[in-house]
Amino acid sequence: MQTSPIPRRLAALVAGCFVMENLDVTIVTTSAEPLARALGTTPSSVGLVVAAYLVALAVALPPGGWLTGRFGPRWVLTAAIAVFTLASVGCASSGTLAELVGWRVVQGVGAAMMVPVGRLMLLDGVAKRDVPRLMAWIVWPGLAAPVVAPLLGALLTTYASWHWMFLINVPIGVLGLVLALRWVPDTPGRGAGPLDVPGLVLCAAGLGGLVSSSALVDHGLPVAAGVAVAAGAVVLAVAGRHLLRTAHPLVDVRVLRVRTFRASSVGGALFWAVVTAVPFLLPLLFQQVFGWSATTAGAVVVAVFAGNIAAKPATTALIRRFGLRTMAATAAVAVAATLAVAATWSPDAGIVAVVVVCALSGAARSVGLTMYSILPFTDVTGPELRHANTLAAVVQQTSMGLGVALASAVLAGAAALTSDAPAAFRVTFAVFAILALVVALNVLRLPRGAGDAVRS
Structure with a gap:
C-alpha cells in the first residue's frame, strides 16, 4: 500500500521547514569574522547569535503542543512559518549585534513551532505502516542542513554578503507559507485545558539552562557551563514533579x-548528541591538526551529507526487512566504528580515505536518526501522541546543543591533560565512539519485536 499524495505533500512541506530550522543553527559559524566586522563587534561575540537561536528554540518547544490543541495545526504552522520568515528579514536588516540577537530569538520561536506541529499533523493522520516512509522524507533533508550550512555560510559571505545567510530563508518561507495554506486542512483544535503557566516557566528555565551551556563552553567558561547544566537539570526535575501532579x-x-x-x-538523546558533535569536531581536526584550509575542511565534511543522501532511499526497506530495533543498534555501532577510525587519523591521512569514512559516517547517521525519529511513536496513540511529540522535539533540540557543548568540553579537557592537539582529538573521538556503543546497548535492551507496528 502506498502513502497517499496528500501526506507526501505535507511531509515535503515539513521537510522544508526542517531544512530552514537546522540550516540556521550553524550557517553563521564560519562567518564570524566578517559578520563581526559588519556589526562592529568581536568574532567571539558572534557566538551569541547561535546561542540566542538555540535557547529560544528549546524554550519555545513545550507550548507548541498546547497551542496546536487549542487552535489547530493549520494556523499554528502557518503562523510559525510567517514568524520565522519575517524574523529572517529582520536578521538581515540588523545594524548591531543586539538587533541581530533579538531577531534571532524571534526566529528561534518561529522555528520551535514549525517542525513539531507539522510532524504531529502527519503522525495523527496516517497508518502506522506509512510512518517510516513519511519520516524518511522529513528527516534526511534536515540532517543535511547542519552539515552543509557552514560551507554555504562561508560561500554566501565571501561571494555575496552576510545578509544572504538569512535572506536565503525568505523565498523558502514564502513558498512554505503558500503551500501550507493550500495543503494543510483547516481542522479545529482537539481541545486543551488552561495553559499550565508554572509548567511553562519551569520548563523554559530548565531547558534554557541546559542549552545555554553550549555558548558558555564556546566562550571559555567551562565552570559556568557546568553550573548551567546542573541548574537546568535541577529545575527540570522540579518541572517533572509539577507536571506529574x-x-x-x-x-x-x-x-x-x-x-x-x-x-x-x-x-x-545520546545518539543526537554524538552525531551532532561529528560535524563540529571534523572541521576543527582538519584545520588545527591536518593544516587544511577552511574551504577544504568544509568541502570534505560535505561527504557526511553525501552519505545522508545515499542512505535515504534504503531506510524504509531496511525497517521492513530487519525492524527498528536492529537497525537502530546497527547504525549506532556503525557510527562508533567510524569514530574509532577517526581516532586513528594523523596529518598524513589520505584525503580519499577520510572522505570515504565521512560518507559512511553520514550514512549511519542518516539511518540511525531516521530510526530514532520513528521509534518514539510506534506504540503511542490517541491523546498521548501530542505530548510524546512535544517531548521528542525537546529531547532532540536540547541534545543537539549539549552534543556540541560536550564535544568542546571533552576536547578542552583532553588537550589540558595531553598538551598535544592530535592526542586530544584521538581521545575525544574515542569517547564519542564509546557513547555510540552505549546507544546500541540501550536499544538492544528492548524486546525483539519493539516497533513492529510500523512493519505490518
Whole structure:
C-alpha cells in the first residue's frame, strides 16, 4: 500500500521547514569574522547569535503542543512559518549585534513551532505502516542542513554578503507559507485545558539552562557551563514533579511509561548528541591538526551529507526487512566504528580515505536518526501522541546543543591533560565512539519485536 499524495505533500512541506530550522543553527559559524566586522563587534561575540537561536528554540518547544490543541495545526504552522520568515528579514536588516540577537530569538520561536506541529499533523493522520516512509522524507533533508550550512555560510559571505545567510530563508518561507495554506486542512483544535503557566516557566528555565551551556563552553567558561547544566537539570526535575501532579500539565510526562518511547528518548538523546558533535569536531581536526584550509575542511565534511543522501532511499526497506530495533543498534555501532577510525587519523591521512569514512559516517547517521525519529511513536496513540511529540522535539533540540557543548568540553579537557592537539582529538573521538556503543546497548535492551507496528 502506498502513502497517499496528500501526506507526501505535507511531509515535503515539513521537510522544508526542517531544512530552514537546522540550516540556521550553524550557517553563521564560519562567518564570524566578517559578520563581526559588519556589526562592529568581536568574532567571539558572534557566538551569541547561535546561542540566542538555540535557547529560544528549546524554550519555545513545550507550548507548541498546547497551542496546536487549542487552535489547530493549520494556523499554528502557518503562523510559525510567517514568524520565522519575517524574523529572517529582520536578521538581515540588523545594524548591531543586539538587533541581530533579538531577531534571532524571534526566529528561534518561529522555528520551535514549525517542525513539531507539522510532524504531529502527519503522525495523527496516517497508518502506522506509512510512518517510516513519511519520516524518511522529513528527516534526511534536515540532517543535511547542519552539515552543509557552514560551507554555504562561508560561500554566501565571501561571494555575496552576510545578509544572504538569512535572506536565503525568505523565498523558502514564502513558498512554505503558500503551500501550507493550500495543503494543510483547516481542522479545529482537539481541545486543551488552561495553559499550565508554572509548567511553562519551569520548563523554559530548565531547558534554557541546559542549552545555554553550549555558548558558555564556546566562550571559555567551562565552570559556568557546568553550573548551567546542573541548574537546568535541577529545575527540570522540579518541572517533572509539577507536571506529574497538576491537572492540566503543559506536557504529560506519563507518556514515558511507554517502554519504546522511554528507551528511544534516552537512546535518541545520546545518539543526537554524538552525531551532532561529528560535524563540529571534523572541521576543527582538519584545520588545527591536518593544516587544511577552511574551504577544504568544509568541502570534505560535505561527504557526511553525501552519505545522508545515499542512505535515504534504503531506510524504509531496511525497517521492513530487519525492524527498528536492529537497525537502530546497527547504525549506532556503525557510527562508533567510524569514530574509532577517526581516532586513528594523523596529518598524513589520505584525503580519499577520510572522505570515504565521512560518507559512511553520514550514512549511519542518516539511518540511525531516521530510526530514532520513528521509534518514539510506534506504540503511542490517541491523546498521548501530542505530548510524546512535544517531548521528542525537546529531547532532540536540547541534545543537539549539549552534543556540541560536550564535544568542546571533552576536547578542552583532553588537550589540558595531553598538551598535544592530535592526542586530544584521538581521545575525544574515542569517547564519542564509546557513547555510540552505549546507544546500541540501550536499544538492544528492548524486546525483539519493539516497533513492529510500523512493519505490518
